[in-house]
Amino acid sequence: MSSSLKPLRWGILATGGIAETFAKDLLRDPSTRGVSDVNHVVQAAASSTSADRAKAFLKEVGAPSSAKAYGSYKELVSDPDVDIIYVATPHSHHYQNTRLCLEAGKNVLLEKSFTTNAEQAKVLVDLARQKGLFLMEAQWTRYFPLAINIRKLAAEGTLGDIKRMYADNAFGDDVEKKFDVKHRMVNPDLAGGALLDLGIYSILWIFQLLYHIQPKDKRVKPKVSSIITPEPRTGADECTTIIMQFATGAHGIATTGLRVGSDPDGKHSAGPSIKIQGTKGELQIFPPAYRPTQYRIIPNVAQNSTLEYKEVTEDIPGHGMFWEADECYRCIRDGKKESDTIPLEETLVMMEVMDEVRKQNGLVYPEAIETTDYPRDL
Ligand SMILES: NC(=O)C1=CN([C@@H]2O[C@H](COP(=O)(O)OP(=O)(O)OC[C@H]3O[C@@H](n4cnc5c(N)ncnc54)[C@H](OP(=O)(O)O)[C@@H]3O)[C@@H](O)[C@H]2O)C=CC1
Numbered sequence: 001m002s003s004s005l006k007p008l009r010w011g012i013l014a015t016g017g018i019a020e021t022f023a024k025d026l027l028r029d030p031s032t033r034g035v036s037d038v039n040h041v042v043q044a045a046a047s048s049t050s051a052d053r054a055k056a057f058l059k060e061v062g063a064p065s066s067a068k069a070y071g072s073y074k075e076l077v078s079d080p081d082v083d084i085i086y087v088a089t090p091h092s093h094h095y096q097n098t099r100l101c102l103e104a105g106k107n108v109l110l111e112k113s114f115t116t117n118a119e120q121a122k123v124l125v126d127l128a129r130q131k132g133l134f135l136m137e138a139q140w141t142r143y144f145p146l147a148i149n150i151r152k153l154a155a156e157g158t159l160g161d162i163k164r165m166y167a168d169n170a171f172g173d174d175v176e177k178k179f180d181v182k183h184r185m186v187n188p189d190l191a192g193g194a195l196l197d198l199g200i201y202s203i204l205w206i207f208q209l210l211y212h213i214q215p216k217d218k219r220v221k222p223k224v225s226s227i228i229t230p231e232p233r234t235g236a237d238e239c240t241t242i243i244m245q246f247a248t249g250a251h252g253i254a255t256t257g258l259r260v261g262s263d264p265d266g267k268h269s270a271g272p273s274i275k276i277q278g279t280k281g282e283l284q285i286f287p288p289a290y291r292p293t294q295y296r297i298i299p300n301v302a303q304n305s306t307l308e309y310k311e312v313t314e315d316i317p318g319h320g321m322f323w324e325a326d327e328c329y330r331c332i333r334d335g336k337k338e339s340d341t342i343p344l345e346e347t348l349v350m351m352e353v354m355d356e357v358r359k360q361n362g363l364v365y366p367e368a369i370e371t372t373d374y375p376r377d378l
């Protein structure tokens, strides 16, 4: 597929599960999602394991034969033909890897959660600003048309004043059977645990409505109260519940966990996992919170709401990661250094909330991955 539009030449840093999904989405024809103003190119991929691994990755995702395969991240960031790097390593590595990219003058799309703590996030944000580079946290769900529609109708007051939200993103796995103690989902050395991996989606849904669409003076860090139950083998957080009170007075209750899930039978029998409760009505979103396709609106009859009950389904033509990539394309084309949909300031506040949750519960990761020292071998 050729395009007359200027290409955005992507470098993929790491060759794991999500890197593969992302690269495949990048290579989808944009017209299948009704988009005609972007031109993504997979220019190169790097694996810290070997160049062969990067080569196999490029083949697997269907990249053009001209795409370069590197056996180290350093080689990737030195490639002058790469415009932007997608960092897809575990959370523990985000700070070191992204700093490597920024120091080399590359724009970055960084997987969630941005870093292990807010201090690291601040260093990256300051560095990107100082160097005039584009930097964005890959909160892909915010770019779904479904999420854009929900933010819009809430901002227009369709639900009335939003007073409370519940948001759950949890898996119901047999943890010991599914995750070896070294697995990134439970391994503290990789900043594993429910909070940074899954809980961030519960928090991001609450932030979209109770923070992002609010007037500027209401966009301040919420009060936070939380509890964590640790995973018995590793001490990573296994079940985490957070209550936030925002400047509007609204409450946001974010839950996450590894052992009891949002959608136990995978058929939505357990109902919605996100509830946005306004004075005129409630909007409910069905799981999974990270890739939702269905919501419904329920009128609040006690307040004579004129809202009508409505169910909406929005299918996704692929996995859905291309929408955040399209945002990167447009921002870079237009000379923007960050996205309005997840501003760096909001990423920092979300990181501060997660720091607070960890502090309240004594959850610390190893010093090597909490430090802002650079460079550091992990
Ligand atoms: N947006 C989304 O829907 C999803 C986002 N994620 C996020 O993406 C990131 C990666 O997750 P995922 O792809 O599932 O993870 P994987 O374990 O599948 O892949 C991580 C990759 O990182 C590289 N890596 C470098 N150092 C290490 C190390 N010490 N241990 C393990 N891997 C290392 C490896 O690639 P190589 O050998 O090539 O260097 C590895 O394949 C996380 O931040 C996670 O939160 C994950 C799943 C879904």
Ligand SMILES: O=C1OC[C@@H](O)[C@H](O)[C@H]1O
Pocket (backbone or CB within 6 Å): 197, 198, 290
């Ligand atoms: O971001 C994510 O969304 C999907 C989950 O499967 C994954 O663990 C998480 O990292």
